[in-house]
Amino acid sequence: MSFVNFPFWLVVTGAFSLIALLYALQHLKAQPVVLRVASVQLWQEALQHASANKFWQRFRHWLGFLLAVLIALLLWLAISGIRFTDSTKPLHVFYLDTSVAMQAGDNMTDAKAELVARLPSSSSANRELWIGDAVPAKILSADSSNAVLTASLSTIQASSHLPAFSEWLERVPTLYAGQPVVVHYFGSALGNITAPDGIALQNDFISAAISANAGITAIGQQRFMTDNEQVSRVTFTLLSSVEQQFQPDDITVLLNDSPVDAARIIALQDNQFAISGIPLTDQPQRLTVSLNEADSFSVDSFLADSFLPDNSATLMLPAKSQIFVALQDGLPDWVTRFVDANPQLTVDPERASVSICINRDDTCPASGATLYADDSSNAVTFYTPISEEQSSLQKIWQAYDWSDPAYNMPSMQVLNAETKSVSMPLSYLGQLVEKQQADPLLLLSMAINWLTDLPVAPAYLAVGEAAPVLPGDALTQSNAINPFPLTISQFKEGDAVAMASLQSPVISRQVASARDTSGSVEADTGSDVPWLTIIILTALGLLIVEWLMIQRGRWA
Template sequence: MNFINLSPSLVIAGLVAIAGLLFALQQLRTRYRTVVVPTSMFWQQAAQDAPVRVFRQKFKHLLAYLLTLLIASLLWLGFSEPEVNKEASNEYYVLYLDGSAAMTQGDHFEQAVSVLENDLASLPANRREVIFGGEFHTKILNESEQLAVLEPRLAKVSPQAVPDSFAEQLTLLSQRFNDNTPVNVIVYGKSALPASLQDNISVSHATSFEETENNAGLVNLGINLAASGKANLIDVLVEAKTNTESEVKLADLEFLVGEAFFTPDQIQELGKGKFVLRDVPLVGEQFTARLKNSDAFMIDDSASIALPKSSIVNVAVSSTVHNSVFAVVNSDPSVRMVGAEDADVVIRHVGENFGNQLPALEFSQMSNQTPAFKLFYQGDKSTEQALADSLHELALDQIDANGLATASSQPISVELSHAATPSVQVWNALLQPEFNFTQSKSYPVFIAQSIRWLSGRHGWQPYLSAGQNVYHQDGLYALSSMQSRFEQSLNGSLYLGKAGGIELAGQRAFVSLTNADVTTATADSTEYSVGSVNSVLSNFSEFITLLISLILLLLIAEWVVYQRGLMP
């Protein structure tokens, strides 16, 4: 047995001192008592009942002494805060409170919290901790922290619109407890238990919940360039599923752009609850798809995405550049050719006096520039690293790089450098027809994406799903996709937490839950092993409560015995 407040030697010393003190008290002489007797016949009795006063007498009333000693000892032990460990084991308990989207249903989260608090009271404080698994895994009760601090922290957490990520937490635990410490991870919620675990870590559920019937929800919402090829239009994919055999019909859904209901001109039904809205205008507002009738599990009943906004980039093209550039610029509906004085971006030769100080796409002599492509970016080194990772396919697969390398005796490469003003420099030689670049499919994409990147007009993301990284487009499209993600992160990869509105690249964006596991898992009929956890914990009844209760009972019993005159 261990003691929290006192060392074992102090406890023992205290007990000895208490025993001695009580022993001394037990030997104190009895006080006189005046006894009124009616006749002299009771003198003998009076003499017996009122003995001569002595200061100290022989030790008597052993049982009374033992009772008082017991009470005092228990009080002393209580003060020293004993800890009782079953079999003196070093088993550690991690209580995982599931805060994912599945727990938003009804009062499931509150149920889990209630069971958690119950179980927690039975566990030794220095062998347990509580982790809340919501958008992030957060410790809400550290080992050795008092239960009292849990209440205010629980008030700050609630289930969030994010998929379950219990497996990640388990990975962290396996790294932390790599010394074979037996760890018992108890899940208060609906997190799926992973298939394979570390030997010293066992996982179990502590709670079970009622199944949700007939749930439907949005599981995918994404956008892409219109398949029709028309300018300033996009296609929107909407997919909804149920947790039964039935399918979501188009009539079950409604769409909004901003606050207004939206009826698309063309809807392609792909079956199994999947629809594509064709040729939706780029209005720059929030697009929402939702079920007309909500169900018991509401968090997946709607999803939103930000529609890109059509914007025009003013470009000035020097008359000295290759004709093919004009053709591309003229055919791009998002680009308007203007004079240098009105331009956002210029296209020229390196060193040409045309639109100075503006972001520029420049053509250079092969002899003056070692890499075929040179990007001058704004930002820091991590921006460079992230850009480099994104651009490794920059148009090279469309060019006869080997042929060009042979002709130039130089490798074809992309180089990144930091500059105050962004620019893109490319070998003029690449525009010669012999290298196929101007005739390749990637050439117009390269010109278009370069213009957008230089203009600072950010691209758009095809989808934003809660609990995942922002989808990373690479190659030429990486140039303009969410430039500021490089600035907001270490390596260009941004994590999306819970569903809701966010600021992304200075623009309002919307993250949606859209997770099929969440929508369809509510019908999971797995039976949770409630009993095993309780049986583990039931042997750990609250010792202190029992101890104090015992003390109370003994005190009451002692008082009753004293009142009956059975003890001094």
């Protein structure tokens, strides 16, 4: 016996509380109607004669109490979801794989149809339905009707995550506390997976393998400053399972739904393409890259793309940013040239959010933040009192390798200060400028962007899903670019068919670690007896009996 809705201790406590409450209520007499009569002598006599008719009527109050307790306990048990389990019957767990491989062709549709067809063969009392991609989750437990299950399945779609079935299967004995479980699997090919002891694995549906695939596997952007404007360069990579060499004509690029001339698409090596010089505007722009129809491909063998979801990718280009700065007198020429040449920066002391100074004195314009082109120390120093920002800065530092000796740059120092400021070694930066090194300018630009709290656009992003922005995390090498996110996730022996996934395994691991696998509520397998209905009907029956006996005066 178990309870679905409440823990055992709560059910027992509630039951005793109900009994105590009803017992107390027995001693609370209802306010009777008071009638003043000439004499109660005859009524006393009548009461004695009436109650002495039958023996059991002397105990009518206790019978009433017993009936009330029975009714209350039955209803309480019904609310608690009492179940009488039969541990000998196995629990049938239907597992629908919703990983990325199920996006291919009609895999998901076929899997759901097969699942719906097999549901009636199992008892509704001892089955569960799980869906699984990176994080398997139970969506319906026992006692759900076939109609409810079918309706619930209709909204399930495949995701872009890697399958996690094998990890989940290893946890099944723990989830169900050693109860016999039959896992019915509906999904992509499993490979060499062995079920744990006590768990029976049935491959009720294995989806068709991907025969051919071509897709956009990586797309990203970089922002540049030209002489008079801010531009973006978009780079993407196409990959084919049949070694197809793509041409710009095989691609359609839309910028805010307007076609981009194919001549602007530059083919690089290894099926990499770039679109340079996309001017940024005051509003974000949507850039969509899509593969043309398979019929237009030059290679006959690639006529069927059975994995369509990767045939298009969308990238949002940021709006151009504008930063107003104030300059202190006496700044080196290269600084002023940098400011003049940078279209992002506008000298406007009235609206300045950043001041660029060489000395920390009264002549430095007051603003929200200050960039000190300081030659007093041989270091590039960011001041911030916030530990999260310090951590973020350190990661940026490492991401751009500014501490690399090859760049001859000093290490970053992070010091505590009340206001934001950046201190730069003037002599080093001047030398770098003279040598036409890009990195010092980028450093200067990044410093100003950081001072103004403008979001720093990531240099490059993989398609598939948005890069997670985790607390304290910034652009790092580990999650920034995966040039070949098309990974082999499963391999079926014999047929030697690979199942593809677009997702960067790094990101999938991050999502999986952030959301633990939701465990089964408990092993709530139940018998086929509709206990809830029986309990409620019994309670109602007792209620009617008590009503008849009390209200209709059948026993008094």
